[in-house]
Every structure is written in C-alpha cells, then in structure tokens.
Amino acid sequence: MLRKKKFKSFRKNKEALDLDITSLLDILVILLVFLLKSYNASDLKLDLVKNMLLPQSISRTLGNNAVIIQVNKDRSIWVNYKQIGELDNNEKVEILFSTLTEIKKQEKEKIDNVRVLASDITEQNKQINIVLDKSLPYKVLRQIMHTSALAGYPNFKFIVEGNY
Amino acid sequence: MRDSIRGRKKKKEKLNLIPIMDAVFIFIFFLLMSAQFIDIYEIESDAPSVVTIDKKISNDKPLNLILEITRQNITVKSGLNENSIKKFNKNSEGKYDFDSLNTSLTEIKLKNIDENSVIFRPNSDVPYEDLIQIMDFAMKVKGEKIISATNKKGEIVKTNFLFDKIIFETII
Numbered sequence: 606m607l608r609k610k611k612f613k614s615f616r617k618n619k620e621a622l623d624l625d626i627t628s629l630l631d632i633l634v635i636l637l638v639f640l641l642k643s644y645n646a647s648d649l650k651l652d653l654v655k656n657m658l659l660p661q662s663i664s665r666t667l668g669n670n671a672v673i674i675q676v677n678k679d680r681s682i683w684v685n686y687k688q689i690g691e692l693d694n695n696e697k698v699e700i701l702f703s704t705l706t707e708i709k710k711q712e713k714e715k716i717d718n719v720r721v722l723a724s725d726i727t728e729q730n731k732q733i734n735i736v737l738d739k740s741l742p743y744k745v746l747r748q749i750m751h752t753s754a755l756a757g758y759p760n761f762k763f764i765v766e767g768n769y
Numbered sequence: 770m771r772d773s774i775r776g777r778k779k780k781k782e783k784l785n786l787i788p789i790m791d792a793v794f795i796f797i798f799f800l801l802m803s804a805q806f807i808d809i810y811e812i813e814s815d816a817p818s819v820v821t822i823d824k825k826i827s828n829d830k831p832l833n834l835i836l837e838i839t840r841q842n843i844t845v846k847s848g849l850n851e852n853s854i855k856k857f858n859k860n861s862e863g864k865y866d867f868d869s870l871n872t873s874l875t876e877i878k879l880k881n882i883d884e885n886s887v888i889f890r891p892n893s894d895v896p897y898e899d900l901i902q903i904m905d906f907a908m909k910v911k912g913e914k915i916i917s918a919t920n921k922k923g924e925i926v927k928t929n930f931l932f933d934k935i936i937f938e939t940i941i
Contacts, residue, residue: 626790637796637797640797640804643805644804645803651805659809660898660902662902662904666811666813667810734811739898740896742893742894743893744893746900759816763812763904767809
C-alpha cells in the first residue's frame with residue numbers, strides 16, 4: 606500500500622516535468638534571421654589565402670564555380686587552393702601556365718567521359734576566377750590574364766567584395 | 770460546471786510546436802553550411818579576340834572608347850584616331866574624380882546608346898583596387914538611375930548600364 610502511494614507520487618512528479626523552450630525558440634529565430642541575411646545563392650565557395658585583401662565593388666553579379674587563381678600580397682600564386690609558386694617578372698608565368706594546362710587536360714578528359722551537357726561544361730571551362738590582393742599593381746593582373754588566356758581561359762572573372 | 774468546460778476547451782488550444790521546431794533546426798544547419806560571411810561578387814572581362822562577322826559592314830564610325838589610366842589621371846579617348854575627350858586628374862586627397870568620370874561617360878552613352886564596350890589601357894603600376902573602382906564607375910550610371918535615348922534604328926532604349934563590357938588592352 607505504502608509502495609503504491611510512493612509510486613503514484615513519483616508518477617505525478619514525472620508528469621509535472623515540462624520544459625520551457627520559449628527562450629531556446631527565441632534564440633533559434635534570431636539565428637535564423639541572421640543566417641538568412643548572410644545566405645549567398647552563388648555556387649562559388651571561396652576560402653581566401655593568407656595576406657589577401659579583396660578590393661571592394663558595387664557589383665552584384667554572383668560568382669560561378671570555375672578554376673580559382675589567387676595571388677596574395679607576397680605574390681605567391683595559388684591555383685584551386687594549392688600553392689604552386691611565386692610570380693616572376695616574365696609576362697608569361699611558366700609555372701601557372703603548366704598548372705592551368707594540366708587542369709585543362711583533366712577537364713577535357715572529364716568532358717569526354719560525360720557526354721551529356723558537354724556544351725555547357727565547355728563554355729564554363731573557359732572561365733577563370735581571379736582573386737588578387739587589392740594592393741597589387743596592374744602588371745600582376747596582366748601577367749595572370751596573359752598566362753590564363755594562353756592556357757585556354759579567356760573569360761576572366763575578377764572576384765571582389767561587395768560594399769554597401 | 771460551465772467553468773470546467775471552458776477550462777477544458779482552453780487546454781486543448783495549446784499549439785504543438787515540435788514539428789516546426791524540427792524544421793527550423795534543420796533549416797539552421799542548411800543555412801550554416803551555405804553561409805558566406807564575406808559577400809563575394811564578380812566583374813567580368815574577356816580577353817580581346819578576333820572574330821569573323823557575317824553581318825553587313827556598317828559605314829558608321831566606331832566609338833572605340835578607351836580609358837587610359839595612369840597613377841595620376843584618367844584620359845577618355847574615342848574614335849579610330851583616339852581623340853582625347855577629357856582628362857580627369859587626381860584631387861588633393863590623391864583620389865580620382867570618379868563622379869566627373871561617370872558624368873562624362875553617361876554623356877557619351879546617351880549619344881551612343883547601343884555601345885557597351887570600353888577598352889582599358891592602364892599603366893603597369895596602377896593599383897588593382899583603383900582599377901576595380903574605375904570599372905564600377907564605367908559600368909553603371911551613378912545611383913543606378915535609368916537613362917534613355919534613341920538609338921540608330923529610332924527605338925527608345927532605357928538602361929542603367931554604361932559600358933559593362935570591359936576589355937583590357939595588351940593582354941595577348
């Protein structure tokens with residue numbers, strides 16, 4: 606009898622346990638608004654290398670996924686996040702040219718394997734995303750554009766930071 | 770008796786928030802994955818290329834708009850003989866006069882509403898940051914205002930773009 610009573614009181618206590626999730630909901634809603642504001646529909650995902658400051662622009666054209674060349678303040682070159690070397694003074698940057706030619710070759714092999722929508726892939730294959738530090742002179746940009754065009758990438762996309 | 774019925778009815782009105790919370794939680798993960806904390810955009814430019822055009826060759830003189838950029842000034846040139854139209858020197862703060870450049874380019878656009886190409890001819894030492902700013906002011910009308918003019922076919926063209934096809938000279 607006594608045991609039954611104890612059990613009953615325990616069950617009553619269990620029923621009374623009701624979590625108040627109002628504050629959690631508030632946080633989630635605030636987080637949701639913040640994340641919705643920072644949502645970017647672009648398919649270009651970019652991780653900047655060290656010593657890199659992007660120039661600001663009023664452009665609102667979203668980027669596309671393509672080969673990414675990054676040149677930082679120290680004139681080191683990255684292709685698709687892999688450091689390949691440093692810029693020299695020649696108009697045609699040999700190390701960049703050989704890397705881009707290799708990528709082009711691999712992409713061509715991929716297109717040959719995937720025959721569907723090959724025309725779309727070919728068009729996208731001419732694009733190159735150029736990410737330069739804002740303090741670099743035009744000479745660097747010219748070297749990059751010249752080498753990219755020679756390697757079969759004549760559509761340049763200058764990646765910039767949006768300013769408001 | 771009535772009070773107890775009312776009380777029961779009130780209890781039934783409690784909303785079940787669990788499904789919506791689940792959805793919101795999943796949505797947050799999705800947004801966290803796709804969030805980019807720097808707003809990244811692009812400006813397009815193509816390498817100059819030689820193309821064969823099937824169209825009838827026009828007798829009209831080409832605009833051939835050129836922006837010659839040095840660290841000190843920007844010179845706007847036009848025509849096959851590259852006649853200098855205007856020169857914009859840097860001000861006392863060491864900045865280009867972008868507003869005047871934009872106004873001048875808007876005037877040129879109004880006279881040549883069908884044109885959308887501009888050739889950039891910068892010096893080797895011009896900073897990349899300055900070039901991007903010049904591109905901004907050469908591509909769009911200030912304040913995104915819509916301008917309208919009559920083209921050669923007699924049609925009224927409305928646009929807020931100036932010369933959005935930027936070509937860099939001396940690439941290849």
